[in-house]
Amino acid sequence: MIQMIYMGIFMQKFLEKFKRKPLLFLLPSASVLLLLFLLFFHSQQDADQAFSKYTSELFRQEISGNTITLHYTLKNPEKYGIENAPISYGQCTTDPELVRSSVDAERTRLRSYNRTSLSKDNRLTYDVLNDYLNSAYDLSPYTLYDEPLAPLTGTQSQLPVILSEYRFYEISDIENYLQLLTKTPEYFRSILNFEHTKSESSLFRRRADLEHGGKAGCPNRLVLLGR
Numbered sequence: 001m002i003q004m005i006y007m008g009i010f011m012q013k014f015l016e017k018f019k020r021k022p023l024l025f026l027l028p029s030a031s032v033l034l035l036l037f038l039l040f041f042h043s044q045q046d047a048d049q050a051f052s053k054y055t056s057e058l059f060r061q062e063i064s065g066n067t068i069t070l071h072y073t074l075k076n077p078e079k080y081g082i083e084n085a086p087i088s089y090g091q092c093t094t095d096p097e098l099v100r101s102s103v104d105a106e107r108t109r110l111r112s113y114n115r116t117s118l119s120k121d122n123r124l125t126y127d128v129l130n131d132y133l134n135s136a137y138d139l140s141p142y143t144l145y146d147e148p149l150a151p152l153t154g155t156q157s158q159l160p161v162i163l164s165e166y167r168f169y170e171i172s173d174i175e176n177y178l179q180l181l182t183k184t185p186e187y188f189r190s191i192l193n194f195e196h197t198k199s200e201s202s203l204f205r206r207r208a209d210l211e212h213g214g215k216a217g218c219p220n221r222l223v224l225l226g227r
Contacts, residue, residue, distance in 0.1 A: 054109070
């Protein structure tokens with residue numbers, strides 16, 4: 001909209017400048033300006049449509065990777081083009097380099113879009129996403145510093161609560177829920193694998209801290225010490 005206003009002002013000043021010129025001179029010049037304006041406006045529309053398509057695809061890709069996130073975010077995923085999403089808790093990634101390369105690939109994909117050709121709203125979306133990806137890239141070497149089994153906020157504490165609040169809107173929600181429950185052992189095995197990798201990297205918590213947490217009623221003591 002701002003570009004349209006600027007172009008309108010420019011055309012008005014151009015016509016005022018040549019208002020004493022013959023009409024035959026003005027018509028071709030005005031036509032060229034109008035054509036350039038239409039091409040510019042159409043180009044911006046194309047850029048915005050392409051970027052909106054990219055962000056929509058990214059949204060569907062990310063939200064479909066975790067059944068709980070998908071269910072709690074969208075009541076009707078099919079309205080967003082999401083159908084037959086895999087039933088999964090997601091994975092606990094142990095390879096920092098894999099995280100780094102994945103984030104870098106997405107950042108490269110984002111930067112393939114010309115920010116200056118986007119609308120104001122899409123530029124804001126671009127900046128937020130770019131900032132997030134930059135932070136994720138910088139933090140990727142510290143992937144193994146995560147604590148998926150923290151005493152109060154860990155998966156073993158939060159998952160039962162989340163599952164107890166899972167809403168059933170239709171029969172398929174019940175079917176997905178029951179199928180998701182069968183994935184629980186597999187998900188916790190991926191977390192234990194993550195903890196084993198941390199231990200091999202000398203990033204695991206001290207045994208004294210774990211035993212102290214167990215005496216204080218830490219709910220994950222048996223899981224962590226049962227190696």
